[in-house]
Structure formats: C-alpha cells, structure tokens
Amino acid sequence: MMKLMQLKWLISFALITISSAAFAGWDDINLREGVTQISREVYDLHMLIFIICCLIGVVVFGVMIISMLMHRKSLGHEPADFQDNHQLEILWTVIPIFILVAMAIPATTTLNAMYDAGDAEIDIEVRGYQWKWQYTYIDDDPNPATQVKFMSNLLTPPDEIYNRAAKREHYLLDVDNPLVIPTDTRIRFLITAEDVIHAWWVPDFAVKKDAVPGFIHESWAIAEEPGIYRGQCAELCGKDHGFMPVVVHAVERPEYDAWLADQKQAAQQAWNETGKTWTMDELMTTGEEVYLRACAACHQVNGQGLPPAFPSLVGQGIAVGDIDAHIDIILNGKPGTAMQAFASQLSPSEIAAVTTYERNAWGNNLGDSVQPKDINSMLTGQ
C-alpha cells in the first residue's frame, strides 16, 4: 500500500512534467524572447528567476520526499526530538536574502532601462475602445486633412468564432488595420483609453501598459527585426475583452515611409470626398460596411441588438426618429452607457453613411439621408 502510494505520487508528477514537454515544444510554452533589446533582457531575467525557483523547489521538495520515504512509522523509524535550532534558522533566513538580492539586481537594471525616457523618433497614440484599438500618428505639425489615424478591429468573422467555419491561422489574433512601425527606430507609445481600462500588450516587445481613460501612459520599443507581432488586450474591459487583439507590423524604414505617404494621401482623399455630394447607393454601401465593422458587435448584424444591454435599431427609437437626434447619438454617444462617441473614431463620410444606412436598412425605410459635408460642418461648428 505504501509502495503504491509513493508510486502514484511520483507518477502524477512525472506525467504532468512529461505532458508539458510533449504537447508542445518548449518555445511554444515559454515566454517569447521577442525582438527588442528590452524583451530579450526580460526573457533572460525570466529564465534566471525561473531556474532559481526550480532549484529551490528541487531542494525543498527533495528533502521532503527523502524524509517521507525514510522517516516513516511503517519502516519503524523512531521520532527524533529536536526543536529550535538557531544556527539552522539563521541559515534559512540568510540564504534566501542572498537569493533575493541576486534576483533584485538584474531586475532593477532591466527596469531602469525600460523606464529610460529618451527621445523617440515617432510618437503614436494608442487608444483603447470597447473593443478595438485606435492608432494616431502624431505629427510635428498637425494637419487634420492628412492626419493618419485609424481603428484596428478584429478580423476573425463570427462564423469562425461560432464554429460555423473552419478557424484559420491567427484565429482571434488578426486585425483589419495593424499598427505599422519602422524597424530600428525608437517609437514612443502614448497609451490611453476612451471608456474603460484596457491594457496594450505586445509580448514580443515586452510592452504591457494599462490604457486608463483620462490618463496617458508612456512606453517605448525599438523593433529590431521586421515581422508581424501579435498580442491582446490584457485588462478585462467588458464582454468582448477577448476579441480585441493588438497587431503590430514592423517593416524596414523605406517601406514604412512609403506606407505613411500612402496613408496621408488616402487621408487627404477622404478629406476631399467629404465635400462632394454622395448618392444614396454610395451612402448605403459604405454605411453597411461601417455598420458591420463598428456597430454590429452590439447592435447585431440584423439591427435587433441584444436588449436590454444593446437596444434594437429596427422600427423603434432614435434610429427611426428625428435625424438630428440620430446623428447626435452617433457623434457624441451616450455617456455612462456602452454607446460611445464615434466622432473621433469615424470620418464624417463614414458617419453620414452609417446614419443613412441605419435609417434605410432592415425595413427602416425612412428614405432620408445625410451628406458627409453636413456632418463635417456640424463637427467644425460652421
């Protein structure tokens, strides 16, 4: 019976360890080394403390197991009687102090490096929303017409999430518009949030910072290798907390410059388009696209919402009422509810389009519409 118990004990430990190693390579189950100086330092620190902890474990559990095997009544072992050995007690207080110091020194050095507030070449504002990220490239001389600013939404379709379609690679870790940064360049991230607390996390940069509404936190990285780096929101932020990945695309400097120029041009074009008169068809097509991307998570694809949390927009309420009130709630949201202000998230064209779409989709056939230039003048107060 006793033999059997020891055996069980050992087997269960062995099984767990072996299964850990067997199911995936060590690299898949360990911290990532990442692609920045800092992330490698963090990795080394992690390995150091991990190994120290394993060694402590081996010593302590080793002594325990030896004792459990040898000092048994069933083996006729008589209990010794010793207590309060001061030398031993001093020893096991002092040795841990040395171990702790050995951990604290490299930890302090690495932390210092992480907090080094040097000048960055590029500043990017990272803003968390329920449940997506917005990236704004901060220019030295800001021009609203060419400002590069976009939302980064989960790309994985509901069909994959609800198991109606096969899950592709990067399931839940793919976005429509990744953050693009140049390699070998110091980037400063200015991290904040619009609604609740989120946390922006890129494991390969060892950057994780809470995005707190009303406050701006700083972090930085220098990516040393081109690549696509994926992370996730790391602070519970509501129902779709698990569905707001972070994707950073690091490219060589020339590629980045070309990309940025393209973005600025596109921004300029969108800015110009605000001025033209859109047809109903154009509004509806763009509107549907915007709706699916920005609204359907709450109000659902069919507009029915998920009452009582998220109201239906079909045949009732503001979406079939006065158009000014409708535009107002989309622009400014409703404070204290999940309905956010979209004025800073969507362009005037997109807002005009989505308003028009809601008023004419799902049998809400009101027939009216609003033009981007009207939205624009509302926003600029003209």
Next chain:
Amino acid sequence: MSAVIEHDHHEDHHHGPDKGLMRWVLTTNHKDIGTLYLWFSFIMFLTGGVFALVIRAELFQPGLQIVEPEFFIQMTTMHGLIMVFGAVMPAFVGLANWLVPMMVGAPDMALPRMNNFSFWILPFAFSMLLATFFMEGGAPNFGWTFYAPLSTEYAPPTVTFFIFGVHLMGASSIMGSINIIVTILNMRAPGLKLMQMPLFVWTWLITAYLLLAVMPVLAGVVTMMLMDIHFATAFFDAGGGGDPVLFQHVFWFFGHPEVYIMILPAFGIVSAIIPTFARKRLFGYASMVYATSAIAFLSFIVWAHHMFTAGIPITGELYFMYATMLIAIPTGVKVFNWVATMWKGSMTFETPMLFSVAFVILFTIGGLSGLMLAIVPADFQYHDTYFVVAHFHYVLVPGAVFSIMAAVYYWLPKWTGNMYNEALGKTHFWLSFVGVNITFFPQHFTGLAGMPRRIPDYALQFADYNMISSCGAFLFGFSQILFLFIILQTIQDDKKATNQVWESAHGLEWTLPSPAPYHSFSTPPKNLQEAHG
C-alpha cells in the same frame, strides 16, 4: 473525564441544543454556528465550483460553444466572488468557531449572540448576490476585482445589489473577527499564556486583526463606487477630476491583506496536523508566530504589486518589488519549519496528513511563482495572463482549500464522534490532488505563451493545454461529491472515535470526549501542558 459528561447531562434542559429548525436559527452555540458556517461554505464551494466548470467547459475548445461572452464574464466574476467571500472565508470562520474555544479551554465564544448574527447575515448577502442572475442586466460582470469604471459607469444596474452584498459580507466578517479576538484575548483558560496557544489560534488572532483593518477599506471603496454611480461624485472618473487608478489602490489595500486572510489560518491548520502525523513537535513554534506576524505586517505595504502595469513611477515600482520580495523570507521560514518538523519524524499518511503534505508542496509552488511575479520587468509579461491564474489558484486551491479539507478530516472525529472512512478519504485526496494539478499546472504555460485571463475564447496555439486543464477541472470538481458523501457517512456511522482520535495529537480539544460536549469547557482545564504540541 466522565465527570464532565455527567455535568453536562445534568444541565441539558437549559444548555442542550433545541430541537428542530429553530435550533439553527436561534443558536448561540459556537459548535452549532461553526457547523452552519461550514455547511454554508460547502454549498458556496459547490456553487462557485459549478461556475468554474461552466468556464472550463467553454474553454475546453477554441470557439464559443456553450455560453456567450457576456455570460462568461459573469461566470468568472461570480466564481471569484463566491469562492473568496462565500467559500474560503466562511470555512475558516467556521473552523475558528468550532476550534478556538476548545483550543483555549473556553466554554464558548465570547459574544454568542453576535456570533449568531454574523452568520445569519451571510445567507442573505449571498442570496442577494446570486439573485442578480435573474435581474435585468444580469449578474456582476466586471471581475472579482471590479475595477472602475467598468464597475461604475459601465456596470449593469445590478451593481448596486453587489455593493449592498459586499457591505453585508464585510459587516459579518468584522463581527466575526471581533468575536474571535475577544475570545482569544479574554476567554483563555487561566494560566494559558499567549505563547502557549496552538498555532491555529495564533494565526486566527492575526487574521482577525487583518480583517478588522481592511474590511472597512473594502466598505469604503464600494461606497465610493455607490456614490459615483448614484450621487454624481467622480472618485474614479477622470472626467470629473477623479482617477480610475485610485480605485485599484484602495481595492488592493484591502485585497492584498485579504489574500493573507485566506492563507494564514491554513498555516495554523497545517502546523497542527504535520506534528501529529510526524509524531514530533513543531520545529520552531516561536519562529512560526513571528513569521506569521511578519507576513501580516508586510501584507499592508505591498499592495501595488497587483498594479505594476498601471503606470506607477519607477521609484514606486522598485519599492513595491523589493517589499514584495521580502515576503519570501518569512514564508520560507514557515515552509522550512514544516519540512524540519517532518524530518526524522515517524510519519504516517492518513488523509489529513496527505492533504497537509500536498499543501506544503503545492503552496510552495504557488509561492515560487509569486516570487517570479514580484519581479517587475518579468511581471510586465506575466500580468493578467494565465500565469497569474495558475499562481493564485495554486495558493488558494491546494493551498487554502486543501488546508480546509485537511482540517475537516482531522477534526471531524472530534466533531461527530465517529471516524471517517480512511480508504475513501485517501481516494478523495488522490482524486483532488491529481485533478488540481492537471487543472492548474498547464496554466503556467498557457500564461507564459501569452493567453490573457478572463477571455471566453482563445487563439489556437493554446488549445491543447486548455483541454487538459478542463479535464482536470471536471475531475477535481466531481471528486468533491465524494467528499460530501464521506462527511455524511461519518455523521451517520457509528464507528466511534476515541477522545484522543490520533495517536500523538496534542491540544486541549483532544482532552474532551468525542463528540465534544455542547459546551466545551464548563470548568477551565488544568493541564495546560497539552495546549500545544
């Protein structure tokens, strides 16, 4: 000994238990109230366990199969709240009720009516909390740490019930701890010095002070939430000049001592059980008392290690890192003491000992991952991932929960007068032990690989480990039915236990008959040598 029994018999008509339901409603007897606490805690343990199994069932595979994300976060929130406030804390209070008077040679708790009240608040508090599932907007969905503004501006309307519930639980805990402090300080048998008390009494004395210190802070933080939600204040709203991070500071000023509240009594239990089954005195009684006090003190000055990513300046990060690392020293002292107690003993491995040995090993694993989490740069990677989930489940499940199970097996014969079935007890242990490790060990690795906590669905590379974890959770969960069966069987059986129960158990409770008489010591015990091993 027989004199004591006769004496009790004689007075049965004033002092014996009433009959029927009213016995339990009106009781002021420490044993009855202890029993109520323990059963209540067990019901909550099963309830919170069912929530955990919903979580693990959803996470069995990637994709959404069983519940919607909204309900999933209600499950994670309620699982945490129920387990912390409904299962672990009341279980320890129940044990204190049963054991403290017997261990210090007192007839009952010092404040018996308040004792009744502090228990009977709980069923109401938790019924209210659970009733939110059936209200508009659903149950609390902001995590057991309920960070603002998710729990204020963005919370479902039921948050007000949650706040009221927390207030009630707090009131109950404060009354419970006052009672325990007064009992320990005033009701000890004449001549029983503080430094002669069993460690379980010591650890509870310190725990009770922690509770007294921090439950008002919890009450404060939920009241600030209430004001923000209903009375237009802006404590936690930057738009009104407040600060969401202030919430975290206040919450964790409560929350960190809270985690020690859930583990210090466990230290006391294990320090009673290991010497019994090693047939050897505890290696360092005084150093255990000092280590417990040191841990309690340190618990007040390390709260921000839960908030390393919340934008704290570097000096703050360094301070909280160093202070947190210091906790390893007294914790190490405890572990080394238990090992030294086992060393050269004459050990047998009955169920309470099995749970205690598993406690020492698995709690140490949780402590070591805690040390890793204290290292700020590394914590930036670990924070809010499954690594943290693995860490705190290691200290709470095979930590706190195993110690409670160990205590139940150890003292059940004293409580019921009957011996439990040893073979079944051991089976229960092995199922739980294997289940717990299969559940939580792989979570260290899913966390390191980058899986955030509190998500209903995950990327494909985490699939294998989540599946293993879910299997373990069901094994662990269903083994608890066996636990229930063993307890019921023991209560009904008549395999009489001796007074001493365990060959080398020390402590005043073992000088009483089994089952212990309704009033523990009507006359103070004389032989205080027995008080601690």
